Amino acid sequence: MDQIRTGQDIDPRNLFENPTAAFRPSAYWFWHSIPTQEVCHTQLSDFKLKGIGTILIQARLVMSRDDYLSPAYLEAYRVAAGIAGKLGLKLGIYDDYNWISGHAGGRTVAGRDDLRERHLFWSSSGHGRGQISGIHPPFTQTMGADIVEWQYEGSVVEWCEWTVEAALLHSSAGIDGLDQIVDVTARTSIVDSDGVSCTYAFDGAAGDGQMLTVFVSARSTTSRLINYLLPEAAERFIGVGLDPLVEALGDLVPDPVGFVFYDQPAAGFYKWDQISGCLGNSLLFAPSLPDAVSGGTGGPFAKTLLALLRDVGPETLRLRARFYAVYSALMNEAFSGTLRRWAQGRGIVLTGHEILPHISSWSLNGGFASIDPRVALAVDFFGIDALRHETAVDSNNFVAQLAPKLGDSVARSNGRSRCVVETYASAERTPVRAAGQWELTLETMRAQAIRLYCLGSRQFLWHGVYQTDGHDDDPTPFANPRFDFGPGINFEPWWSYHDLFAQETARISAFIEPATPRTPVAILYPLHTAFAEGPRHNHATHIGAWCGGLLAEGCDFMFVSEVDLATARIENSRLLASGLSFDAVVLPSVTVFEMAKTLRALDAFKAAGGVVWSSGDRLSTVCDGGEPLNPIASTHIDHMPGRRDITALLSSLPLSGPAVVCHSPDRPWQWVGNEADGWWRIVLFNDGATPLVSEISFGDGFDSEIWSATTGKVEEAGAFSRLTVRLDPQEVRCMRLRETAQGIAREGRLTAQPPLDAARAVPLVVGWSFAPGADAAFVPISVESGWETQGFADFSGTGIYRLTLEIGDEAEWFLELPEVATVVVACLDGRQIDRRGWRPYRFALGRLIPGVHSLELRVANTAANRYYNNTPYLGENLDKSGLTAAPTLIPLKT
Template identity: 85%
Template sequence: MEQIPTGQDIGRRDLFENPTAAFRPSAYWFWHSIPAEDVCHAQLADFKQKGIGTILIQARLAMSRDDYLSPAYLDAYRVAAGIAGKLGLKLGIYDDYNWISGHAGGRTVVDRDDLRERHLFWSSSGGARGEISGIHPPFTRTMGPDIVAWQYEGSIVEWCEWTVEAALLHPSVGIDSLDQVVDVTARTSIIESDGISCTHAFDGVPAEGQVLTVFVSARSRTSRLINYLLPEAAERFIEVGLDPLIEALGALVPDPVGFVFYDQPAAGFYKWSQISGDLGNSLLYAPTLPDAVSRGTGETFARALMALVRGVGPETLRLRAQFYAAYSALMNEAFSGTLRRWAEGRGIVLTGHEILPHVSSWSLNGGFTSIDPRVALAVDFFGIDAYRHETAVDSNNFVAQLAPKLGDSVARSNGRSRCVVETYASAERTPVRAAGQWELTLETMRAQAIRLHCLGSRQFLWHGVYQTDGRDDDPTPFSNPRFDFGPGINFEPWWSYHDLFAEETARISAFIEGATPRTPVAILYPLHTAFAEGPRHSHATHIGAWCKGLLAEGCDFMFVSEADLATATIENGRLRASGLVFDAVVLPSVTVLETTKTLHTLAVFKAAGGAVWSSGERLSTVCDGAAGRAVGPSIHLEGMPGKDDITALLQSLRSSGPDLACHSAGRPWQWVGYEDAGWWRVVLFNDGASHLISEISFGDGFACEVWSATTGDVGKATAFSHLTVALAPQEVQCIRLSKTTQKTTVRGHLEHQPLLAAPRAISLVDGWSFAPDPDAGFVPISVVAGWETQGFAGFSGTGIYRLALEIGDEAEWVLELPEVHTVVAALLDGRQIDRRGWRPYRFALGRLLPGVHSLELRVANTAANRYYINTPYLGDTADKSGLSAAPKLIQLAN
């Protein structure tokens, strides 16, 4: 990935005016077939023109697996990379076919059955015999037959090499201690098996009141997914999946091809008929796992396994936490460690993202609720990130969510900052998630990008731009590219406006880069609680409540790990960790900690005047043996934190930097950070539909610069005592300020909208004509209802509205369009005035002479009405298109 400027370079205004690729939107480029050279030229030039800075080529399900990594594929890849380099685009290697890194389109396991995923299953019975049967991957099957066919040879889920790994006799209810658990592994064996089930038997008879629990491993015979506990699987993946790309690219590595991006490495999430207990899925097994677990827990592998599914007395939470810690560490090193060493040997950067169970949610496990993330690379985010050179996360749909904040946190913990945020759309109008959101508007995506930047994103990664828009009248998900997690934004009618979005959001990101965020609150990431208690425990929802509550009150925060606290320093009652300064630490329903070092740091911080708050369940277990109640918080909330609780916490914090007060019903999104030289940076964004007003004050006075993200201009510094910032819907302001040495009484007002003379507003209701094409015949149309209601229900594209505009008085005029679906260019007398991709849709027409002028509005809608027609995804009504409220002509005040 592009090197991020540091030191004085960050503060340079030219970086803001002309952001580099590190800050510009990036995109997956979906290849549905091997493209010809002319296609590569045309599409890459188009991407460059629309403001994209980085491209990652991704082979999708519509492409034959036989074509993936074939000589023709590698030739096309090299050609595309060469073209990208000449255009000034950066390129990254998306490391696999479709997604789920490690399988290399199935090549990793060809002639290497030993590398296919092997899992542990278990069953409990009161007799000597038991079985494992009905194994199925529910998460995969819900995505449809094409996904099953991709992941499993012949679309069949079969198993082999059934092996008893542990067998234990124990009371049927109420295990009080491990002393009641008897290891009978040596007396238990597999007596029958086939591709879908096995029967195991114990050579004795359980006593009355006893139960036999048997853990059996089996290797998949048909899965193309790998065993992530085996470093040799990662090595083979590199040999057959990554090295061929690197060798084909030759001198194009490391520039423009500078990084490799992995995506959700994870084995199957299997359930079966006999599953029971605390763990919700099977877990991977490798011969190295028992020793790793024994070292990590100080217990035998068999008895540690027992603790995963049943309570075994006072040691239960400790054993679970330490088991999953050992399991995750083994997986991190085997897969991520192998990839990192390879990337460094090739001189490129390793990045990518794991499964994020919180995707689209604030709750730590509010996204993928059907899986138990402890079996995958999906809980120890700080540990996973330590193997990356750059942090990346996943986000779903266009709402604020946890991913970028947690991504920024783990990056700072590992000596970096901020992250790449991959954003994909899953359908909301239909159960078929892959049908995507072709109804997506540029305003929606812009608002999301700005929110993500305020939450910790450096770069917005699109999922994605498409090679083809697929086939009509075919609703099949995935195999029809049209419904492979649409939209392919370059096939949206508003695509030609994407450069407006790209330039503005890149400047906002570059503006934020120049400062360290003000984060008075640290939230402890409760790793060992998550390991021990599982994804349905209250720590997950308490994290969501704290995040939403703090942001609602305009308070930023960051997550810290126990390791961060262990190395933190405390100065003047403030805690310094991960390069940030905190006044308070929050423990969200933390029941298990790893080490007494955490307790010691919290005790010292509290004694120095710092605030330690907790909510929900109380601490009960510290894995290295300390008493759980050794340190009490400053405040403990039995329930979820509410608005009054958040307010009380914030009132106890010290004030630093500028004060931002909100004088309207809603609160804008804000980001506040400080430079080394004493200047502060503020981003304010109104993502709502009503005007918002904020007031900035800073000591006895401050110098203020306004940096325009739209134009790249930087205003002259002006001194104020207070600055009122009025934000129209969808308006953003970037402000840089510093305390002045002299007191001032000047009050400033920042507002982009001109003063309008309301009595001189003229509603332009009548006289409009319309055509879906400039060469088509124009017909009369109403501008108070969209074109989809007036005979153009299936039209997606740029519709043209025309009006003979009669001006009576010579004056300065402004055109205001109250409702546009979804982007518009205004032309007056054949000359384009400007383009707008989001609210406010306002155009300064200039000084107009009396007479008749030709007004033309070119409005582009979304692709939904075109692409969803004749499919189950259309819905009951067509999406709004064009104008749906009368334009207004407004005379400026003298």
């Protein structure tokens, strides 16, 4: 990923015309078996031709774990890297088998049982005897037997070394303070155990109204996952999982192999029959944890553990926040810190992503609802990112979501900018998520990529391109590569159009690169509130409401940490932090601060004329300062922020730079940023189905340039007092503006819609013939419904439509295709006119003389009808395929 820094030294216009690999789409290359040299050359050449810039090889579940990291695997890996380098592709090391970094396909714990995950479980009862039993990983179990077998030897979850770590007597009703809790750890012991349960006993008796809560640790005997609290586990992972790859690659590191990418390092998320309290999953445990917690909280370890489950008086929130801060810091340092030092020693970049509980959502914890993110590397995103060289995040499906915005925020907080966004598809038509979305269209993925760039992404990482498309008549997820989080985009019928997507979106990313985003609003990432209150607290949904509400009003924002606020500078009533300038700070249902210094910084910002808003719950605890002396000086709303609140906030803020106004209820996506030399950059994108019109103004007048992401060309558009921009459905515009020194009276209009004479339009309804592929016979067909309804239900590929038409008037003619599923090449009289991968499907046919002409349309659909045929994933309705509305010929107005 060093090409990012190299890219910043290139002239912005050259970078826009020919984006480097840093901006081009990247992709996981799924290896389902060890490939031959021929396969490597064929597929890598194809990836290069389709516009992909970076490849990460990932061994998937269908590959034998015995093959993973074998001599043959390492040799194939080096061969592939060498071919990639000769082709001009960059390569990154995806660091593990399947996913969940750290296990090295089970090699990390092989012969090192002490490195297997060890967890802390608990049980409360009114008796002196209790049990821990029924331990299970619900998240893993829902993914099927093959995933269970991969993670657990023999497909069983078993435990050993049951140890009482804490036992406490306390009231079964309320607890008013830590002095009401009695530590009886020394008097409690394990009296019976086996591989699935243990029984403990207290040598005394709980009195009336008392309860005994016991915390027991156990190490798994079968899990291949590691204990992320142990730095020696990360060291072992490096030794058996990463060093063999780097050594096999030799002089191919660091070019073309420049980085290592980790993916969701996480132990199991266990539940059990006796689980209770405010923590939703088991905690990792290591011998270093008790002393670290005692030092970090200033309280005894055992009583702090009880505070994680229930209210223990006024100290509860502070103890929870500090416990999880210590716990997260231990994991960060043990795993990420160890990898960071190794990467630096090897001269390569460390990147990757942790678990993101907000995946596919704006709400902070709206994604993985079945886990408590505090047990994993899944809350302290700013701290995790500090140990990476480049930021990466995970996104699911094709909707706008929090991940890229939070990724860009943590990157800027740590002295960088923007992020890589891994994008994977999970099934929406079936509960089997791994079945994926073979119905994905190029238009859908393009729209998502542009949205991601507007939200903070630099590079789109595909999950993924496949070595094989699997086999028919087998719906088994994972074991059949076809249903391993499809689609494998290189097996989609529209794959040959991917270069259109790759080139255009790379240019949009490169266009954004030189400018700093205009972010009037800073949203505090409430880390210690998240630690103390847990994932179901209001801060999670309030964050979602603020994010969605601000974007709906065309206002960009960035997250900041408490450290960012506490160390920010204040100039001219603006807060300067993370390399950005903010007019307002929003506190989303914040109840716990880490530092009193943050309060003082907010007060200073407010006193200097800055705007501070808060919503939901109010601050109650400052971890290093007891109770706050005074309430936060803010405009406070008790309810979930709505449009009226967002509008009120924005109306109080000054406008810096150009104004972009859209008067329709739907707005285009927009990104606005400024360069150091006074120029501004704007991206506008209409991801809807109807045209949108925006008006741009800037002072008394402005110069403007149009940067075409389709062609890479830059054109001066002129000087205007106001510019009206019409965006067709799925149209994107990149513009560069600079305020002029003198007033301009001229108004302008930008539109891609040519002046067509709709009154002379000629519908092309009848006379069409169709062939399902180049070698098939042609048959009559209707163009008003897809071919899937006309005898070709399971045909996925390129269908050919032909029509003989007669032109009566000589004119400049255009061909409009109202509905295409999904991509199309238009040919006239045997000559290719152009190809389109998304709306508008409009073709300039040129000046046609009267007479007979032959029109041919080659339309490719998705792979869904073919691959889901004969499986439970097909659904009730087939995917539309081909032309589903009649084409129209329209002449240019004269």
